Amino acid sequence: MAxxxxxxxxxxxxxxxxxxxNTLLLDYLREGLGLTGTKTGCDGGECGACTVLVEGxxxxxxxxxxxxxxxxxxxxVEGLSHNxxxxxxxxxxxxxxxAQCGACTPGFVMAxxxxxxxxxxxxxxxxxxxxxxxxxxxxxxxxxxDAVHHAAAxxxxxxxxxxxxxxxxVAGHVA
Amino acid sequence: MDALHSFEVIRPxxxxxxxxxxxxxxxxxxxxxxxxxxxxxxxQIETPPVLIDTNDLADLKxxxxxxNGLVIGASVRLFEVAEHPEIRRLYPAVAKAxxxxxxxxxxxxxxxxxxxxxxxxxxxxxxxxxxxxxNDHCLKTELGDMCHVAPKSKGVCFATYSGDLAPAMLLFDxxxxxxxxxxxxxxxxxxxxxxxxxxxxxxxxxxxYMAIEPGEFVLRIRASAPGTLVSGYEKIRIRRxxxxxxxGCAAAVARDxxxxxxxxxxxxxxxxxxxxxxxxxxxxxxxxxxxxxxGIDDLCKDQLMSMKTTFTPGHYRRRVATKMAIKLVRELFxxxx
Numbered sequence: 003m004a005x006x007x008x009x010x011x012x013x014x015x016x017x018x019x020x021x022x023x024n025t026l027l028l029d030y031l032r033e034g035l036g037l038t039g040t041k042t043g044c045d046g047g048e049c050g051a052c053t054v055l056v057e058g059x060x061x062x063x064x065x066x067x068x069x070x071x072x073x074x075x076x077x078x079v080e081g082l083s084h085n086x087x088x089x090x091x092x093x094x095x096x097x098x099x100x101a102q103c104g105a106c107t108p109g110f111v112m113a114x115x116x117x118x119x120x121x122x123x124x125x126x127x128x129x130x131x132x133x134x135x136x137x138x139x140x141x142x143x144x145x146x147x148d149a150v151h152h153a154a155a156x157x158x159x160x161x162x163x164x165x166x167x168x169x170x171x172v173a174g175h176v177a
Numbered sequence: 178m179d180a181l182h183s184f185e186v187i188r189p190x191x192x193x194x195x196x197x198x199x200x201x202x203x204x205x206x207x208x209x210x211x212x213x214x215x216x217x218x219x220x221q222i223e224t225p226p227v228l229i230d231t232n233d234l235a236d237l238k239x240x241x242x243x244x245n246g247l248v249i250g251a252s253v254r255l256f257e258v259a260e261h262p263e264i265r266r267l268y269p270a271v272a273k274a275x276x277x278x279x280x281x282x283x284x285x286x287x288x289x290x291x292x293x294x295x296x297x298x299x300x301x302x303x304x305x306x307x308x309x310x311x312n313d314h315c316l317k318t319e320l321g322d323m324c325h326v327a328p329k330s331k332g333v334c335f336a337t338y339s340g341d342l343a344p345a346m347l348l349f350d351x352x353x354x355x356x357x358x359x360x361x362x363x364x365x366x367x368x369x370x371x372x373x374x375x376x377x378x379x380x381x382x383x384x385x386y387m388a389i390e391p392g393e394f395v396l397r398i399r400a401s402a403p404g405t406l407v408s409g410y411e412k413i414r415i416r417r418x419x420x421x422x423x424x425g426c427a428a429a430v431a432r433d434x435x436x437x438x439x440x441x442x443x444x445x446x447x448x449x450x451x452x453x454x455x456x457x458x459x460x461x462x463x464x465x466x467x468x469x470x471x472g473i474d475d476l477c478k479d480q481l482m483s484m485k486t487t488f489t490p491g492h493y494r495r496r497v498a499t500k501m502a503i504k505l506v507r508e509l510f511x512x513x514x
Contacts, residue, residue, distance in 0.1 A: 062283070
């Protein structure tokens with residue numbers, strides 16, 4: 003099959019790739035470029051593990067052809083840390099134990115990053131809505147909410163809250 | 178993961194180029210966000226040799242709300258519809274329908290044209306190639322000759338239409354602009370969706386569910402001005418996001434004092450088409466009393482024919498749709514006071 007040159011911005015740097023038309027962005031990132039931070043999950047747009055940002059909005063790389071991001075800005079989880087320092091969202095997932103097995107985490111981190119760019123003061127519902135396309139089978143999500151609250155506080159320039167009283171919050175969500 | 182089959186992608190910049198590409202490649206499929214089509218391609222449910230990407234068609238990316246009504250281009254993203262302030266104000270059913278499709282990431286990708294033309298779904302169809310092969314395939318793919326969900330269907334496919342935008346648009350006399358080899362035409366959504374529905378005797382089914390001619394594609398969708406109609410949209414899903422609806426219900430009411438002046442109900446996720454409940458308007462004219470509520474119940478019983486899914490038996494989905502319609506109509510009637 004014929005290949006084409008596709009040019010886009012990847013984590014802030016101009017990138018030119020030579021790819022066949024039927025290449026998915028997920029496969030190109032992982033297998034073509036070795037950026038294995040973006041994970042393969044369900045392969046069908048149901049789990050969100052492959053979430054990347056395209057023009058600042060969360061998008062599923064498993065259902066995006068490389069040609070569809072031509073001329074656009076793509077960001078993966080590899081682009082978040084700077085000089086070895088975790089980004090605020092990554093720090094939140096680390097400090098608030100938002101990851102267990104970690105397979106879903108890059109997707110959650112990117113979806114949370116997209117949320118925090120337009121909302122620095124999200125409440126639980128905002129976060130649940132923004133992370134609605136991502137599935138985690140380990141954490142039960144409570145710690146992921148805490149992780150995003152932690153990151154949001156950092157982004158506002160505030161000191162993140164200590165660990166919240168868990169039983170109250172669990173009861174609140176069951177009701 | 179297996180690589181996708183080989184295909185060529187054409188990226189037209191004008192609708193004329195798109196039409197030319199469509200004519201040059203009759204077997205092509207249009208691709209917008211890809212959240213429906215690419216999943217099917219991954220499962221080898223379909224293997225089109227050419228995809229025509231609609232994302233560079235600038236002419237199809239506008240939303241226009243005026244006194245004449247609402248016009249939305251086929252390449253508009255679903256989140257744009259959900260967040261549009263004028264659509265939220267005048268067509269809350271449309272905004273809410275768009276805002277509850279799948280999850281936020283899918284809404285960033287999916288387009289209006291894609292949601293309108295959403296492929297019909299079934300537990301025997303939306304499966305991987307090896308799953309379908311182990312089950313001898315089904316009617317909806319070319320390899321099978323039996324509808325597993327309705328074995329006595331005599332060649333009729335019962336795959337379910339589950340797009341959310343269509344029922345909301347049906348409340349407002351929804352129309353679709355199509356472009357094809359014979360030029361542009363506008364067709365009413367009530368005629369566009371042909372999937373078999375008991376009351377209308379149409380000949381379509383879950384395979385033949387759209388009155389779209391070979392080579393045609395969707396340019397825009399239209400809705401009339403809402404007038405005094407107060408509208409809303411509700412749906413039930415097994416989980417709150419990502420999921421396709423167990424059933425979705427769009428309703429609009431107009432209220433004159435204590436009387437119901439107009440009533441429109443459209444339901445998705447139950448039949449091979451979005452069902453605009455025939456006879457709902459006849460229930461208007463008096464109060465929203467027990468007789469009117471029973472009337473909605475009767476119309477749903479008569480016109481909805483949902484099949485089983487992984488999680489629910491068919492009759493449960495019909496009951497859900499009925500209860501949801503009644504609840505929504507009551508809420509809208511109160512809100513219209």
